[in-house]
Amino acid sequence: MAAGDLFHKQGIRGVGVEAIAEAAQTNKMTLYRYFESKDELITEWVRGIIAHKEEEWKDLNAKHRGDPEGQLRDWSQRTAAHLREMEERGSALGNAFAELPDPNHPARRVMKEHKLRAHKRVVRLCKAAGFQDPHFSANLFMMMLEGAHSCGQCVGMSQIGEHLVQVVDRMVENNRQQRAGR
Amino acid sequence: MAAGDLFHKQGIRGVGVEAIAEAAQTNKMTLYRYFESKDELITEWVRGIIAHKEEEWKDLNAKHRGDPEGQLRDWSQRTAAHLREMEERGSALGNAFAELPDPNHPARRVMKEHKLRAHKRVVRLCKAAGFQDPHFSANLFMMMLEGAHSCGQCVGMSQIGEHLVQVVDRMVENNRQQRAGR
DNA sequence: ATAGTATGTTACCGGTCGGTAACATTTAGT
């Protein structure tokens, strides 16, 4: 779905169905034979993004099996890499949240569920990594990763990415030392 | 300008000029005698928010004169308080960024300048507080404060606010100990 | 070749929205 690029770059509400069809190299009519409304189309796009992220978490889990610290560090590295190739416009999901204020919008519900899952996952990882206060650390991780996107727009993505990786490394290292000292 | 509530709650593009006028207890025509376009109206709203934030920084500076650590801690506390009374919808400026993708939009330019100023200010504070790597710490602060808004939508604002305050306190404390140990 | 299905084309509908014109009404200063 190449229409997603449009959504991300011009904003969901700033892109007409006609433009979406063109980006998908088809036309409006055919589009409406597959999606019953623009809202459903948006929702499907969001679902795609989320599926991709879940896929990445599976990779992360497979690559660092039984190593929650490694997963966290790799997660930050991937996010940093993702930041670097995303000049100007912020996070797709974050923007979508801002652009769909209606709490009953299906896409919004899907995103909320995903965020809850993501948060739980990070809490679980922090628990497994032996962090003293897993909820605290998990919230910290989430805050920083979320904030990196919007923050990079004024500082420069690459620097933000670097610092993100650094601080996650430090947190993991600190935790390791604290555990050793107990 | 009470119309700002509408912008924040329903999204900039989701609010018509008519609704804005009604919220301001006037009508469209009068509105257009003061603002030459909706875009300028949006920009003025954004300017108001920014002015309010700058005002708060003046307060912060006056209250903790010569105490950059106190300013940073108080900043986090105010942000936490602000989070608590902001259930559901994220940061006004962050949302505006998402809703105005056009890089030439005047409001966007204003916001970008403001973000740059804010970042510089925090770097300056971190320098004054004697942080070892002021740019690193400043970026951390910014990331967390930015991220807290979007993150609170899935965890609960009050908890996020608490943790935000805690971590800023810890960073300040760590810095104090490191300085003492040098 | 033919039938059936998927895709493309055009034109249109209803609604909303930003913005304006023309005129009526109120407010305020003297």
Place this chain on the structure above:
DNA sequence: ACTAAATGTTACCGACCGGTAACATACTAT
């Protein structure tokens, strides 16, 4: 009370957008 400025009212315009109908064309399988 009279004037001038500010505000309100109504109606409208043009543009855009989401969505549909009707029909034409291309593809595919047998």
